Amino acid sequence: MxxxxxxxxxxxxxxxxxxxxxxxxxxxxxxxxxxxxxxxxxxxxxxxxxxxxxxxxxxxxxxxxxxxxxxxxxxxxxxxxxPRGYMGLAYDDLTAVRVAGAHEASQTKESEEVKRRKFLARAAAVTVGASVLGADDGDWVSNPVRTPAPGRIGMTDVRQVEAATRALRSLDYQYGGGACRDAVVAQLTWGQQMLAASSSDAVRTRLHVALADLHNLAGWTSFDIGLNDPARNHFGRALELAKAGGNEPLVANILYRMGRVYLHQKEPDDALKIFQLGQIAAQNCGSELAVSVICANQAWAYAMMGHKEQTMKQLGRARSEFERANLAEAQDWVKFFNETDLTAMIGTVHTVLAVTADPKHTRFAIPALQKAIDSFGDNMARSKMFNMSALATNHLIEGDVDHGTKVGRQAVNMAEGLRSKRAIDRLEPLGKEAAKRRNNSDAADLADIISRMFAA
Structure with missing residues (x-):
């Protein structure tokens, strides 16, 4: 037998x-x-x-x-x-060690400011210059041990990379970067080795774009769990591949995401520089929707700096560009930015202004945030949590402590269900507003809960 x-x-x-x-x-x-x-x-x-x-x-x-x-x-x-690694799939321990271990452990001990400046110089060279794919990779790309690669590839192989990226991005939206980041990085072992295979020009161009988006996702999920150096590494490689593939909307998307890293690090000035490069790419491709995304994020940066006039100017342009955009013909890299996302950005920007410039901005923030929360589905749990936290912060600023702490508890519960360091970090303004109102027992409890989450 x-x-x-x-x-x-x-x-x-x-x-x-x-x-x-x-x-x-x-x-x-x-x-x-x-x-x-x-x-x-x-x-x-x-x-x-x-x-x-x-x-x-x-x-x-x-x-x-x-x-x-x-x-x-x-x-x-x-x-x-x-063994999943034999099929270029993720995730198994061996693949994770091979792909993520050596390079990420060897990042140099440079200051964060130096790293930001280096990325900005690299981004500028890619965005406004010629393609630099493969030139002086340095710290921008890792060299994982590769599994066997096919000698020739076709569109079917590229579509497999695209399908995997879509599936993994859905996991990121719903559960956070920690739920899929290792899988994304491991998937790159299969994708990157295709660059050495022979193919038609059309296949190679589409492969560059597909791998750029996969690195883009690797950068975003790395950022979401607090791995900023690997995030820079992947975003840098994504830029080069997107430029090699001639896809300016994707270049704009990558720069928007890297700018968000700097916003999260409370470096709005550097974020603005990255967004300005993204604006060049967005305008080069003639995408009103891509321009809208960049303008909304520039508004966020100006709001963090307390510059109300510039903030409102960029927010107004974000609205007008969105209204002009042809959403049906938008490319995948920018199609995510729908009316709900624009509304959420408007609420977020007014929340920042309420904290940094004028508390009266809560009157604009609250309805926008509530509308976005009502529109987000379960597949956008992290985005919904971000807006819940901002909504609670606004209610506390307005003096509605009871409702603010109630919504704040909901935001905390949602954050605990996500594998996202960024979700915890985004509770910081709520924690500070709650701590200012410790005379209220519910607010004091909320402040303590958030403080413990940061400590953990």
């Missing part, structure tokens, strides 16, 4: 080490994988039982049907006992 296919170990580990099997796994050619398993005596029934597929599905794959969905590929790998 053939023991291959037992529940405890569907396939002996040595099967995955054969050269032909490794090639098929690296290329994600599941039909070839299944045919090789059949040669090792694994039946269709056993494959189906291990992977959770029907025998008819297994039969169709054996006949050549492609498998592209990331979740299905992951289920097949886990069910059959394939």
């Amino acid at each position: 053939n023991s291959i296919g037992s529940q405890s170990s569907p396939v002996p580990p040595e099967v995955w080490e054969a050269p032909k099997m490794r090639e098929a796994l690296a290329a994600r050619e599941i039909s070839s994988v299944y045919r090789l398993l059949r040669q090792h005596g694994v039946s269709q029934r056993q494959i189906a039982a291990a992977t959770g597929q029907s025998q008819s599905e297994v039969s169709e794959i054996l006949k050549g049907r492609q498998v592209m969905a990331y979740d299905v590929l992951a289920r097949i790998a886990d069910g059959l006992g394939v």
